[in-house]
Amino acid sequence: SAERTLVLVKPDGVSRGLSGKILARVEAKGYRLIDLSLVSATREKLEAHYAEHVGKPFYEPLVEFMLSGPIVAAVFEGERVIEGFRSLAGATEPTTAAPGTIRGDFGRDWGLKVQQNLVHGSDSVESAEKEIGIWFS
Numbered sequence: 792s793a794e795r796t797l798v799l800v801k802p803d804g805v806s807r808g809l810s811g812k813i814l815a816r817v818e819a820k821g822y823r824l825i826d827l828s829l830v831s832a833t834r835e836k837l838e839a840h841y842a843e844h845v846g847k848p849f850y851e852p853l854v855e856f857m858l859s860g861p862i863v864a865a866v867f868e869g870e871r872v873i874e875g876f877r878s879l880a881g882a883t884e885p886t887t888a889a890p891g892t893i894r895g896d897f898g899r900d901w902g903l904k905v906q907q908n909l910v911h912g913s914d915s916v917e918s919a920e921k922e923i924g925i926w927f928s
């Protein structure tokens with residue numbers, strides 16, 4: 792059955808002017824755009840969104856990075872969209888993410904303590920429901 796996922800274009804993607812290209816790739820794959828917003832993160836939203844990473848060495852750099860500029864939040868819908876978007880996004884580390892993926896084509900290591908990897912996509916139906924509630928409330 793059709794499911795929904797939360798996609799974030801992180802501050803690096805927005806500041807580099809890649810939001811439109813990134814959203815266009817998701818639409819071109821055939822997923823339907825359901826909701827869209829330009830938002831500023833807050834520490835509270837990030838703590839809820841990244842609850843499983845709180846306390847990891849990259850958590851504070853990750854928060855600083857996510858607070859560094861506006862974010863595009865989008866909800867996409869379709870059969871297996873969670874898996875489909877993650878495949879389109881590519882591996883977490885942009886240097887070695889496969890060419891053809893969003894991270895592989897547009898991302899690289901910038902020498903910082905956090906992976907600036909352009910996009911986030913929910914990893915399960917439960918995370919998607921939780922995350923859509925955080926960014927669209």
Ligand code: CMP
Nearest residue numbers: 849853883904905906907908910911912
């Ligand atoms: P995302 O998929 O949004 O989920 C957690 C984020 O933390 C991840 O993308 C990266 O931006 C960042 N991240 C994950 N693992 C590491 C790591 N080992 N070092 C630095 N940043 C990381």
